Amino acid sequence: ELKVEQNPLFLSMQEGKNYTIYCNYSTTSDRLYWYRQDPGKSLESLFVLLSNGAVKQEGRLMASLDTKARLSTLHITAAVHDLSATYFCAATNDYKLSFGAGTTVTVRA
């Protein structure tokens, strides 16, 4: 069974500073997803990472994948308030997504 661990579970960020969220998974995965969820809302797909060494960036967010270490990171550059949300990573074999527990991010001034 594919297990996914995320850390930290809670992250209080100061505006303007950089932070990283880590996602480890237990067995081989086809793809690695990062999602954002705002309270009471659905999941918004941020990144899909397909291969070892993949790096994707969108605005202040950058995601990377190391398949040998079974590790993905989500790096946040110069945090701003509107990045406050819960971030999930999910690994997949075939169709089934296995989610981490999520990282709740709060950005303070």
Next chain:
Amino acid sequence: NAGVMQNPRHLVRRRGQEARLRCSPMKGHSHVYWYRQLPEEGLKFMVYLQKENIIDESGMPKERFSAEFPKEGPSILRIQQVVRGDSAAYFCASSPDRSLEAFFGQGTRLTVV
């Protein structure tokens, strides 16, 4: 092209009642997946359906839960005789193929009182 549509968005049921959750996949998507999110947790896979067929129901509780995806109409997740522990957000996702990214609906938040 409308996204994945789920209804109702919020559902309140008394213990022992039945809950029916509906999911209309995106146009052109014949693969549907249901996930459950308990408070403060990540999503957990429940079931994967392709038109008229259950492909994988390994995440479904053995009793009281069932799912279908008929030839016509939405996919239905049915929970009989609900208990407080069934209170959760239930998300549906769809994809055009099992190997492609699935897109999530807004979810149905079930509260059992």
